[in-house]
Amino acid sequence: xxxxxxxxxxxxxxxAVLPAAESRVLADFSSSARxxxxxxxxxxVGHLPRPRSLCSSPVIGFSLYQxxxxxxxxxxxxxxxxxxxxxxxxxxxxxxxxxxAAAANGVHxxxxxxxxxxxxxxxxxxxxxxxxxxxxxSLRGVVAELLACANPAKPTISLGVGDLSNFAxxxxxxxxxxxxxxxxxxxxxDGYPPSCGHSFARRAVAEYLSRGxxxxxxxxxxxxxxFLTCGGTQALHVCLTAVAGxxxxxxxxxxxxxxxxAACELNGVEPRYYDLLPERGxxxxxxxxxxxxxxxxxxMVVINPNNPCGxxxxxxxxxxIAETARELSLPIVADEVYAHMVFGGSEFVxxxxxxxxxxxxxxxxxxxxxxVPGWRLGWIAISDPFGALxxxxxxxxxxxxxxxxxxxxxxAVVPYLLSSACxxxxxxxxxxxxxxxxxxxxxxxxxxxxxxxxxxxGAMFTMVEINTSELVGVKDDMDFARKLMKEESVxxxxxxxxxxxxxxxxxFGAPVGILEEACDRIKLxxxxxxxxxxxxxxxxxxxxLLPPTTPPFIV
Numbered sequence: 001x002x003x004x005x006x007x008x009x010x011x012x013x014x015x016a017v018l019p020a021a022e023s024r025v026l027a028d029f030s031s032s033a034r035x036x037x038x039x040x041x042x043x044x045v046g047h048l049p050r051p052r053s054l055c056s057s058p059v060i061g062f063s064l065y066q067x068x069x070x071x072x073x074x075x076x077x078x079x080x081x082x083x084x085x086x087x088x089x090x091x092x093x094x095x096x097x098x099x100x101a102a103a104a105n106g107v108h109x110x111x112x113x114x115x116x117x118x119x120x121x122x123x124x125x126x127x128x129x130x131x132x133x134x135x136x137x138s139l140r141g142v143v144a145e146l147l148a149c150a151n152p153a154k155p156t157i158s159l160g161v162g163d164l165s166n167f168a169x170x171x172x173x174x175x176x177x178x179x180x181x182x183x184x185x186x187x188x189x190d191g192y193p194p195s196c197g198h199s200f201a202r203r204a205v206a207e208y209l210s211r212g213x214x215x216x217x218x219x220x221x222x223x224x225x226x227f228l229t230c231g232g233t234q235a236l237h238v239c240l241t242a243v244a245g246x247x248x249x250x251x252x253x254x255x256x257x258x259x260x261x262a263a264c265e266l267n268g269v270e271p272r273y274y275d276l277l278p279e280r281g282x283x284x285x286x287x288x289x290x291x292x293x294x295x296x297x298x299x300m301v302v303i304n305p306n307n308p309c310g311x312x313x314x315x316x317x318x319x320x321i322a323e324t325a326r327e328l329s330l331p332i333v334a335d336e337v338y339a340h341m342v343f344g345g346s347e348f349v350x351x352x353x354x355x356x357x358x359x360x361x362x363x364x365x366x367x368x369x370x371x372v373p374g375w376r377l378g379w380i381a382i383s384d385p386f387g388a389l390x391x392x393x394x395x396x397x398x399x400x401x402x403x404x405x406x407x408x409x410x411x412a413v414v415p416y417l418l419s420s421a422c423x424x425x426x427x428x429x430x431x432x433x434x435x436x437x438x439x440x441x442x443x444x445x446x447x448x449x450x451x452x453x454x455x456x457x458g459a460m461f462t463m464v465e466i467n468t469s470e471l472v473g474v475k476d477d478m479d480f481a482r483k484l485m486k487e488e489s490v491x492x493x494x495x496x497x498x499x500x501x502x503x504x505x506x507x508f509g510a511p512v513g514i515l516e517e518a519c520d521r522i523k524l525x526x527x528x529x530x531x532x533x534x535x536x537x538x539x540x541x542x543x544x545l546l547p548p549t550t551p552p553f554i555v
Contacts, residue, residue, distance in 0.1 A: 131265060131266055136262070136265075137496075137497060138258060138262070138497075139258045139259075139493070139497055142478075142481075142493065142494065142497050143158075143160050143161060143491065143493070146160070146481055146482065146485045146491050147485075147491065149482060149485050149486050150485055150486070150489045150491075151485070151486055151487060151488065151489045154488060154489040154521075155489060156489045156490075156491065157489065157490050157491070157510075157514060157517065157518040157521070158491040158507075159490065159491060159492050159493075159506050159507045159508070159510070159515075159518055160491040160492060160493045160505075160507060161507065162307070162368070162459075162460050162461060162507050162509060163373055163509070164368070164371045164429065164433075164460065164509045165371040165372065165373065165374075166510075167509070167510055167511055169432060169511055170371060170429055170432060170509070171371060172428065174371065174425065176370065176372060176413065176417065179412075179413040179416055179417075180375075180409055180410065180412070180413055183409045183412035183413060184409050188412075189408040189409045189411070189412050190408075191408065192404075192408070193404075193405065193406075193407075193408040193411055195397075195400045195401045195404055195405065196226075196227045196228065196397065196400045196405065197226070197227065197228030197379075197405050197406070197411060198228075198408065198411045198412075199223060200414075200415060201228060201411040201412075201414040201415065202223045202224075202226040202227075202228060202379075203223040203226075204414050204415040204418045204419075205221075205226045205228070205364075205379050205381065205414065205418065206220075206221045206222055206223050206225065206226050206381065207418070208418040209221055209226075209350065209352065209362065209364070209381050212349070212350060212353070213350055213352050213353050213383075219350070219352030219353055219354070219355030219356070219360065219383040219385070220352070220383070221352070221362075221381040221382060221383055225381055225382040225383070225384075225393075226379055226380070226381045226382075227379060227380045227381075227396055227397075227400055227405070228377065228378070228379050228405045228406055228411060228414075229377075229378045229379060229380060229400075229405050229406065230376045230377070230378070230405060230406050231365055231367060231373070231376040231377065231378045231406075232335070232337045232363055232364070232365035232367065232378040233259055233378075234378065234403070234405075235363045235364075235365070235378040235379060235380045236259060236260060236263055236333070236335065236363055237259075237263045237266075238380060238396055238399050238400070238403070239299075239333050239361050239363060239380060239396075240260070240263045240264060240267060240269065240299070240333070241263075241267055241395075241399060242392050242395040242396045242399060243298045243299045243331060243333070243361070243392050243395075244264075244267060244269045244298035244299060245267075245268075245269075245298075246267065246268035246269070247268065247269075247296065248269050248270070248296050248297070248298040249269060249270035249271070249272050249294075249296050249297050249298065250264055250269055250270075250271060250272070250297070250298055250299050250300075250301065250333075251272050251273075251274055251289060251292055251293065251297060251299070251300040251301065251330075252264075252271050252272065252273055252274070252301050253273070253274060253275075253276050253284065253301060253302070253303055253306075254273035254274065254275055254276065254498075254499040254500065255276065255308050255309065255463065255495060255498035255499045255500040255503070255505075256273070256301075256303065256308075256498060256499055257303060257307055257308075257335070257498075258497060258498065260301055269298070270296075272292045272297075273292075273499060274286075274288045274289045274292060275288055276306070276309060276311070278309075278453035278454055278463070278465075279453060281311055281454055282306060282309040282310075282311035282454060282463075283311070283313065283317050284302070284317070284321060286320060286321065286324045289324055289328070290324065290327070290328065293328045293330065297328065297330060298330075298331075299330055299331050299332070299333050299361075300321075300324075300325055300328075300330045300331075300332055300333070301332075301333045301335060302321055302332055302333070302334050302335065302351060303335040304318070304334065304335070304336060304338075304348075304351065305336075305338040305339070305341055305342055305348065305457070305458030305459040306338075306458070306459060307337070307338060307459050307460075307461055308461045308463055308493075308498050308505040309454070309456075309461070309462070309463050310437070310454070310455075310456025310457060310458060310459050310460075310461050310462045310463070311454065311456075311457060311458070312342045312346040312347070312348060312457040312458040313349070314347075314349075315347075315349045315353075318349055318351060318353070318354060319354055319357070321351075321354075322351070322354035322357035322358045323357060323358075325357075325358035326357050326358045330358070331358065331359045331360070331361060331388070331389060331392070332351055332358050332359070332360045332361070333360075333361050333363065334350070334351035334352070334360050334361065334362045334363065335363045336350060336351065336362055336363065336364050337363065337364060337365045337367065337368055337378075338368050338369070338458060338459040338460075339364060339369065340369060340426065341368060341369055341429075341430065341433070341458050341459055341460070342430070342457060342458035343430050343431075343433060343434035343437065343457065343458065344434060344437075344455070344456075344457050346457040346458055348458070350362065351383075352381070352383035355383035355384065355385055356385055359382075359383065359384040359386070359388045359389045360382075360383040360384070361380060361381070361382055361383075361389070361392070362379075362380070362381040362382075362383065363378065363379070363380060364378060364379050364381070365377065365378035365379070366378070366410075366414075366417060368459075368460070369426065369429075370417055370422070371429070375406075375410045376406055376407070376410070377406040377407075377410045377411065377414070378406075380396060382396075433460060433508070433509060435512060436508045436509065436510060436511070436512055436515055437455075437456045437462070437508050439508075439512045439515055439516060440462065440506060440508040440515050440519065441455050441456065441462065443515070443516060443519035443520075443523075444462070444464055444506070444519065446523070447519070447522060447523045447526055448470065448526065448527075448530065449466065449467045449470040449471060449526055449530065450464050450465070450466060450467075450526070451464065451465040451467070452464050452465075453465065456508070460507060460508060460509040461505050461506065461507055461508070462505070462506050462508060463495065463500070463503050463504070463505055463506075464503060464504050464505075464506060465502065465503050466480055466502050466503065466504060468480070468502055470529075470530055471526060471529035471530065472529050472530070473529060474529055476494075476496070476501060476502055477494040477495050477496055477501060477502050477503060477504055478494045478496055480494070480504065481493070481494045481504065483525070484521075484522065484525050487525055487528075488521035488522065488524065488525050489521075490518045490521045490522055490525075492504045492505065492506055492522075493505040493506075493507075
C-alpha cells in the first residue's frame, strides 16, 4: 500500500492506493467532487464502486483518512492504520436496526462500537455483521424447521427441495462421476484454476449457450464473456454486486427465489417486486414493472423456466420483457438454471435471443439439468452487442479475482457435459418429469380447497393455492405446512417464503409412486380439517349451523 496527497477542489486529501484484494468500502464522492464524510469520526473508510481516475492501474479503491482545508498547514495528518484489523468499529457496514436494538442483539449499531461486558477469560461478546444478526426467514431454514416436526410413525416424503439426484430412476445412465475421477487421476487439475475459469470450460459454455441464438440477434457469447462460478448462487450474488450499488434497487419476480432478496440485503440494495400473474400462465406484470422502476433501478431479474411456478415463457412474452427493459434502460438478469427443462410441447427460448433489444446477463448451472447440485458449478454469460455492460463486465472480472470460482476437476468435465453426448440422458429425464408432473397435477386438482391455476410446463415445481377458510384450525400456509408435517410427514414449501401467502410449492421430481402417496396423505389431511366445519371435536353442531334463535355456542 502507498499513499499520496491530492487536491480535490477546496480540500486536500490523503489517498491510500490498495491492491484489489485489500480494498474496502470507502467514502463516495458527490457530483461536485467534494469528499462526503460517511461517518462522524475523522478516520473513515469508504468505497468507490466504479472507480475512474484512480483506477487506471489494477486498483479498485482508495482510502480517505482526513480532509484538510484548502490552505495547507504544518499540522501533520494522522497516519493510516497499519492493517484493517485496527480500523475503528465505525467502519463496519451500516445497519437498518436502531442502536438500542443492535446492542440488544449483539451487533454494532449506527456504525458505533458497542462493547459487551467482559466475561471470565477477558472477552466480551464479539459483535457480528449487523446484516447477519437479525433472524431471517430462509428457504433452507423453513425446510429444516418442518423436517424437525415430522410424525415419527410415518416415513417422511419431502416435496420441498428440488433435487432429482435423490432418486435412482432419474440418475439412470448418468455415469458423469467417472469423468471427474479421470480428471482427479490425471493430476492435471490439482493446481489453482484461472479466476474466471479454465479457457476450455468457458469456451464450452459459450458454445452451449449459443445454440438456438441466431447471429443476427447479437446474443452469442464468446469465451471472454463467460465467467465460471461456484453454482448458480454465487453467480447471482456476483451479478447483483456488479450491477447494483448501495442505495440502488433491483426488480425481482414474486413469487421468486429467496437468495435474490438475501443478495440484495447484503449489498444494501432494495428489492422491489413485480407480480407473476397465475391467471395468465405466470407471465410478468409488465405494467407493474414500469411503475416500480425509477432512476435508481439497476436491473430486472427474470427466471425462465420458472422456479417456483413451473412456467415457460413464450417467445412473444420474452420479447415484451426485453422491450420493457429497453424502455426503462435496464439490463436483464436472466436466471436460466432450468434451461431446456421443458415438456408438454413447450419450447425454451433463451433471453439472449433478444440481446439486440436489451443487454442480458445469463445465469446458468449444471445442478438441475445434469443432476449434480453438489458439484457447485455455474456461470455468468454476458450478451451485449452494443457494449452497454462493459463496466459491469470489468466489475465481474474484479469480483472473480477476489472470490475465485469452482473446483478445477469439475471444470475439466464441462466440455463433455455440455456436448451432444448427453442428449439421450436429458431426454430420459424430461420424459420422467413430464409423467411425474401430470400425476401431481391430476391428484392436486382432486383435493377440495386446492387450486392449481396452471399446469406446469417446465422446471420441477408447481404452485398451489390453498383456501384456508375451508380448513378449520389452519391459519395460513405456514401453519398448513407445519400441521401437515406433524400429522402426515409430508413436506411442502410454504408460499410465504417465496412471497405468496396461502400458497404452497410442490416439488414433483420424484417417482410417481412416491408422489401419489404424498398427494393421498395431503388429501386425507385436508379432509380431516374440512370435517371440523360440520361437527366439533366433541360432536356438537358448530355455531353457524344452529337456528337463528339459538344463542351462540362456544366450542
